[in-house]
Amino acid sequence: MSSLRNAIPRRTHKERAQPQQRKKFGLLEKHKDYVLRARAFHQKEDTLRRLREKAASRNPDEFYFKMVNTRMVDGIHRPKSEANKYTPEELMLMKTQDIGYVLQKVQSEKKKIERLNSALHTLDHQPENKHVYYAEDREEVKEIQSRQLEKKDSLASVKVPGRIKKKTAASYRELEARQKRVQNLEKLYSDMALQKELQKSGRKRRLREDEIVQPTSRPVYKWRTERKR
DSSP, X not given: OHHHHHHSOOOOOOOOOOOGGGGGGOSOOOXXXXXXXXXXXXXXXXXXXXXXXXXXXXXXXXXXXXXXHEEEETTEEEEOOOTTSSOHHHHHHHHHHHHHHHHHHHHHHHHHHHHHHHHHHHHHSOOOOOOOOOOSSHHHHHHHHHHHHHHHHHHHTSOOOXXXXXXXXXXXXXXXXXXXHHHHHHHHHHHHHHHHHHTSSSOEEEOOGGGOSSOOSSOOEEEOOOOXX
């Protein structure tokens, strides 16, 4: 009986194809696609049901801190402005700490650039072996020169492995990226230093373009001299 069951070929289920007149609508949805869509639909329904139950059973006398830290604007809770949260002394201290961190990053990047430059310079400019040859006549001089030329040609024909070429190219890309990063950090450092100086007390004004000695795209300020007491 078992051998007879094994001899009967099994039927394989085939998905029905999209009818010819409906092929313009794309692929026909399979059962697994319907399962995924139905599961997502029921999951959204369950989430909405839980939220409705939570809203219905909430305590109207419940207190939370956003009640005093926000204000109603056009029916929407907006957080209060925190512009005056810190005193000028606290703001100055935070800016000083930020400037110190940026300066530390600039110095760290410059050290990494120096190490990369030295490594690439050593790789690109290999020192040549210098050897003094003594010849007794012109014929021997020509022979020595021809041997040196042959030696240089043989060294030039040696192919550099692809692994070393890729590593060198990656080092050059890293060097370029770090140099660009240093430029951006230095610009950020100068901007932060200027903002810190502008927060200090004292009368100051922004110079006009005709008053600037060295033309620059950045703003230049001048502080009025005050007599020290």
